[in-house]
Amino acid sequence: MSVVTEVSPDGQKLTISIKGRFDFGRHQEFRESYERLNKKPQSIVVDLKEATYLDSSALGMLLLLRDHAGGDDSDIRVVNSSSDVKKILAISNFDKLFDIS
Amino acid sequence: MTDPHVDRDVLDTLREVMEDGYQELLETFLADSESRLHELQATTSAKALSDVAHSFKGSASNMGAVRLAALCQDLESNAKDKSPETLAQLVAEIHGEFANVRSVYEDEKLHVHTH
Amino acid sequence: MQAQEPLTVLIAEDSAADRLLLSTIVRRQGHEVLTASNGAEAVDTFERQHPDLVLMDAMMPVMDGFEAARQIKALAGEALVPIIFLTSLTESEALARCLEAGGDDFLAKPYNQVILAAKIKAMDRLRRLQATVLQQRDLIAKHHDYLLNEQRVAKAVFDKVAHSGCLSAPSIRYLQSPYALFNGDLLLAAYTPAGDMHVMLGDFTGHGLPAAVGAMPLAEVFYGMTAKGYGLAETLREMNAKLKRILPVDMFCCATLLCLSFQRRSVEVWNGGMPDGYLHRMASGERVPLPARHLPLGILSAQAFDDRTDVYPMAVDDRVFLLSDGVIDTCDANDQLFGVERLQQVFAANREPDRLFEDIEQALRDFRGQARDDVSMVEVSLLESAQTQGPASAYPESGPSCPLDWSASFEFRGATLRRFNPLPFLLQLLLEVHGLRSQSGALYSVLAELYSNALEHGVLGLDSSLKRDAAGFARYYELRGARLASLQDGFVRVHLQVQPQGEGGCLVIRVEDSGKGFDVARIMERPLDTVRLSGRGISLVRQLGRNASWSDQGRSASVEFFWEIEA
Numbered sequence: 001m002s003v004v005t006e007v008s009p010d011g012q013k014l015t016i017s018i019k020g021r022f023d024f025g026r027h028q029e030f031r032e033s034y035e036r037l038n039k040k041p042q043s044i045v046v047d048l049k050e051a052t053y054l055d056s057s058a059l060g061m062l063l064l065l066r067d068h069a070g071g072d073d074s075d076i077r078v079v080n081s082s083s084d085v086k087k088i089l090a091i092s093n094f095d096k097l098f099d100i101s
Numbered sequence: 102m103t104d105p106h107v108d109r110d111v112l113d114t115l116r117e118v119m120e121d122g123y124q125e126l127l128e129t130f131l132a133d134s135e136s137r138l139h140e141l142q143a144t145t146s147a148k149a150l151s152d153v154a155h156s157f158k159g160s161a162s163n164m165g166a167v168r169l170a171a172l173c174q175d176l177e178s179n180a181k182d183k184s185p186e187t188l189a190q191l192v193a194e195i196h197g198e199f200a201n202v203r204s205v206y207e208d209e210k211l212h213v214h215t216h
Numbered sequence: 217m218q219a220q221e222p223l224t225v226l227i228a229e230d231s232a233a234d235r236l237l238l239s240t241i242v243r244r245q246g247h248e249v250l251t252a253s254n255g256a257e258a259v260d261t262f263e264r265q266h267p268d269l270v271l272m273d274a275m276m277p278v279m280d281g282f283e284a285a286r287q288i289k290a291l292a293g294e295a296l297v298p299i300i301f302l303t304s305l306t307e308s309e310a311l312a313r314c315l316e317a318g319g320d321d322f323l324a325k326p327y328n329q330v331i332l333a334a335k336i337k338a339m340d341r342l343r344r345l346q347a348t349v350l351q352q353r354d355l356i357a358k359h360h361d362y363l364l365n366e367q368r369v370a371k372a373v374f375d376k377v378a379h380s381g382c383l384s385a386p387s388i389r390y391l392q393s394p395y396a397l398f399n400g401d402l403l404l405a406a407y408t409p410a411g412d413m414h415v416m417l418g419d420f421t422g423h424g425l426p427a428a429v430g431a432m433p434l435a436e437v438f439y440g441m442t443a444k445g446y447g448l449a450e451t452l453r454e455m456n457a458k459l460k461r462i463l464p465v466d467m468f469c470c471a472t473l474l475c476l477s478f479q480r481r482s483v484e485v486w487n488g489g490m491p492d493g494y495l496h497r498m499a500s501g502e503r504v505p506l507p508a509r510h511l512p513l514g515i516l517s518a519q520a521f522d523d524r525t526d527v528y529p530m531a532v533d534d535r536v537f538l539l540s541d542g543v544i545d546t547c548d549a550n551d552q553l554f555g556v557e558r559l560q561q562v563f564a565a566n567r568e569p570d571r572l573f574e575d576i577e578q579a580l581r582d583f584r585g586q587a588r589d590d591v592s593m594v595e596v597s598l599l600e601s602a603q604t605q606g607p608a609s610a611y612p613e614s615g616p617s618c619p620l621d622w623s624a625s626f627e628f629r630g631a632t633l634r635r636f637n638p639l640p641f642l643l644q645l646l647l648e649v650h651g652l653r654s655q656s657g658a659l660y661s662v663l664a665e666l667y668s669n670a671l672e673h674g675v676l677g678l679d680s681s682l683k684r685d686a687a688g689f690a691r692y693y694e695l696r697g698a699r700l701a702s703l704q705d706g707f708v709r710v711h712l713q714v715q716p717q718g719e720g721g722c723l724v725i726r727v728e729d730s731g732k733g734f735d736v737a738r739i740m741e742r743p744l745d746t747v748r749l750s751g752r753g754i755s756l757v758r759q760l761g762r763n764a765s766w767s768d769q770g771r772s773a774s775v776e777f778f779w780e781i782e783a
Contacts, residue, residue: 053551056421056541060466063515067465072520084553091541092470092489093511111326118329119240126240130233155275159302160231162326 003029007041014041016065019050024057031061034068044069046098049080054088066097077101106198107205111165116209127210130164134199141176141192150188151180157195164206169198220337226250226267228258228284229302230276238271238302238327245333255279259287262297269339270299271323274314282317289318296346298339302327374428377435381406382413387476390594391573393542401540401592402431402469406442409643409660411478414442414451415596417538418471418513419490430469430514433458445640445660448475448484449523452513456521459514468514472506472538476530476596479661479756482689483536483598486525488512492556493538495528496569503563504528506536527693529686530598535569539576542590546580554583618650620721623713630703633671639664642710649714651721651779658760659723659777665753666727666773667708672696674731674771675706680753706730720780725761726772733769740766 003026004017016033018026034044044065048054066074077099081089089100119126137157144150158173176191183191225247229235232253239249250267252258256279258272270288274281285299300321301314314322320342321335383390383405390403400420407413416438420430434455441451452473459469470489477483487493489512495504510522530536539559546554562579566572573593580591624645628638643660646652652659672678676699682692711726739754758764761775 055545056419056470057466060421060468063468064466091491091508093508096511097515114329115237118244119237122236122240126233126236129236133231133233152275156231159273159325160233163234163237165326 002026003033005033007037011039012042013045014043015045015047017047017050020052022048022051022054022058022061024055027057027061031064034065040069043075043077046076046078047080048078048082048085051082051085054085059088059092059094062094062098075099104205106166106168106202108165108167112209115164124210127206130160131203131206133160134203138196138199141195145185145188147180147188150192151177154180154195166198166202169195169202172198220246220340222246222248223268223336223340224248224250224265225336226252226258226261226265226270228252228255228270228276228281229273230254231273234273234302234325234327241327241329241332242271242336245329245336247336255281255284258284259291262288263291268297268343269336270297272299272301272319274301274303274310282313285314285317285319294350296343298343300335300339370428374431377432381439385413387413387597387599388415388594389570389573389596390592391577392592393590400428400431400469401542401590402434402471403592403594404435404438405596406439408442408475409445409656410664411657411661413474413476413596414438414448415474415476415536415538415594416471417490417540417592417594418469419540419592420469421467430459430463430467433462434469434513441640445643445664447637448473448486448525450637450640452486452523453518453521456513456516457518460517463514468512470508470512470541472508473525474536474538474596475525476536476598478532478598478600479665481530481532481598482527483530484525484527485536486510486523491539491541491544493536494563495530496535496537497531498533498535498569499531503537503560506538524697527689529683529689532598532600535595535597537572537595538593540590540592542592543576543580546584546591548584554580558583619648620714620716623711625709625711627707627709629707630705633675633706633708634700634703638710639667642712646712646723649721649723652723652777655777655779662757662761662775662777663725665757666725666775667710669753669773670708670727670729670731673734674729675703675708676700677731717778718780720778722779723777724774725777726774728768728772731771733771736766736770739770 002019002021004019006015006017007013008015014034014037016030018030046062046065062076062078066076069076078089078094079101081100086100089095089098094100115126116123134157137153140153141150141157144153154173154177158170158177161167161170161173172191172195176188176195179191180188225242227235227238227242227249229238229251230253235251235253239251243249250261250265252261254276258270258281259279261267262270270285272281272285276284281301285301288297288299298320299318300323301319302323302325303310303314311322320339323332323335381404382388383403385405388405392401392403400418402416402418402420404416404418405413416434418431418434420428437454437458438451441454446454455469455471463469468489472485472487472490472493474493475484483495485493485506487506487508488510489508492508493506495506496502497504506526506528509524509526516522544554544556544559548554558579559576562575563572566575572595576593577591626638626642628636632638639660642663643656646659646663647656673680676696678692678696678699680692682688682695707730709726709728711724711728713724713726715722754764757773757775761777764773764775766773
């Protein structure tokens with residue numbers, strides 16, 4: 001599994017971890033990771049610790065997640081980005097939409 | 102009683118499969134066999150003997166003529182190696198065996214409607 | 217047991233008795249039977265009647281079963297016509313010959329009905345499977361052809377869209393791999409009515425047709441608004457709103473937009489999500505990065521969208537270089553990115569500026585062994601000749617009704633000045649006067665100068681002498697942005713008066729502002745056509761219009777245009 005999902009016991013926090021390449025090949029898995037939940041979590045963490053690469057379709061997937069989680073009212077943190085991944089997120093100015101660390 | 106020449110079970114099956122065509126099958130086999138025997142008589146070429154024996158073996162086995170098929174198999178396999186005398190001997194045996202089974206098939210033909 | 221569809225079965229057997237027996241068995245199993253008594257007959261029957269399956273005796277006169285099988289397989293082509301050899305052959309060598317000749321299975325004598333039925337059934341399954349595979353393959357091939365053709369047509373359309381602007385201008389050099397546009401890269405360029413040049417390099421998310429779909433509306437907005445005299449900010453807002461409206465949430469367009477102005481010796485830049493561009497100052501050799509300060513187009517709502525641009529001074533022959541991420545995201549065999557550092561090494565090693573693209577391509581090849589198919593690069597120079605490269609009139613003759621005797625006055629106040637650019641609106645109004653259309657470039661340039669003078673030096677009180685060096689230039693535009701954002705009061709008034717005169721007519725433009733005015737006499741003493749960064753606006757107005765004059769201590773500017781009716 002290259003997309004691993006974990007929900008906190010109280011159901012408030014969803015953590016989605018990506019392993020390997022985060023590109024269009026992950027599209028289905030990534031969407032299912034949050035769409036199949038019965039209850040919308042209050043906050044979402046996207047863990048990129050084991051993500052080796054991120055392309056523009058991955059950025060699109062993050063936008064889909066943001067839209068699903070309530071757009072401007074969403075609380076999404078993108079954590080553990082490698083320096084390469086951080087560069088891509090910085091060029092796209094995605095730090096204006098997501099809390100990136 | 103087991104017939105060493107013709108497998109009666111095969112004949113039963115053929116009768117059942119062929120239904121109205123049974124008599125024609127018997128006639129065709131007999132006519133076919135006459136011409137095979139003629140071919141065996143007419144040649145001394147090992148290759149020709151082997152080929153004819155092969156075909157004859159095939160139809161003999163289909164018709165349940167087990168001993169005839171075995172003799173043909175013998176001729177087919179050994180045509181290259183055996184002396185002309187031995188081959189002539191084998192061809193003669195095949196003739197003899199066909200004479201044996203012929204009466205069986207003729208008999209079947211006559212009684213085809215009584216079965 | 218599933219009922220089997222009846223097949224046409226060819227039986228090739230030289231022994232009449234066996235042939236009769238086998239025909240009867242096969243027919244009883246519900247199939248249609250064709251017979252042949254030797255190989256040649258079998259081939260002939262196959263050619264004429266196309267049976268589905270063949271039962272073939274190996275040893276036959278005239279042509280044996282092996283040769284007949286070979287010929288039948290050749291005739292059948294790609295379709296699977298199973299051949300079951302009828303044989304009492306026992307030697308493995310002979311069985312191998314059957315397979316080599318194309319046989320699919322064997323049936324030994326004496327025949328067994330049950331086995332025969334099972335084999336025919338198995339072969340029929342195989343035959344159907346093969347037919348399905350072929351059918352699906354042909355379908356896929358058809359769809360593929362269809363798709364390729366659609367892509368070809370779409371590419372032709374998009375190529376036209378992307379090349380209908382001024383990409384062939386002498387100041388532009390660009391390189392796009394043939395399918396770059398199809399991978400979502402879009403390069404557009406067009407002149408504004410004032411002769412400035414707008415350039416856009418965009419990169420849609422994803423690949424293929426979906427990525428290229430957004431290119432059409434974007435190009436439409438870009439060309440339409442540039443031709444009408446809208447600035448980058450308005451054009452960007454419209455593009456963003458349009459993409460936000462039509463694209464799915466996960467699609468967006470990274471883009472850099474440039475406005476190169478020879479008149480102002482400057483370049484205005486907006487970069488949303490594209491790799492750094494570079495302003496290459498030829499005098500110093502310095503390369504100033506033009507980094508992404510914004511989210512890509514199509515993500516933010518109209519309210520949240522940020523249209524702020526950066527303005528940099530440019531000297532004649534300075535160049536702006538833009539590139540798509542296909543360049544820096546090129547990966548080598550170990551998934552290493554080419555990266556910005558390697559790009560900068562190419563910059564440093566480049567000796568002939570005109571061979572920069574070739575140097576970059578070579579570096580990409582050396583790095584990876586092959587170039588990606590979504591590499592786009594563009595370089596725009598500020599050329600002296602750009603001034604004379606006026607745009608062709610974007611307004612075709614629209615009819616005989618032509619207003620010739622009228623006047624109109626407008627007052628644009630604080631809140632409006634913050635957001636609204638009235639120039640396209642004013643130009644459109646003036647171009648209703650057919651006689652003025654041939655002068656639309658000069659007209660727009662003069663209007664633009666008078667308006668920006670009134671706004672920047674008048675209403676916003678900015679000192680043009682700030683612009684004498686690069687640092688001051690940046691400071692000037694920073695101040696401009698800040699003061700405009702907090703603008704409450706003030707006005708710019710525009711009076712237009714059109715009157716018939718002889719065979720033609722006359723237009724008087726008067727622009728007033730609420731500012732403090734300036735020392736008219738001192739400015740007028742300066743020689744025309746100065747190439748300093750500041751004060752060029754006034755000399756431009758004096759060159760392009762007639763009877764340019766300033767009154768009310770510089771708070772009111774007036775200029776005239778004349779035209780003759782062509783016979």
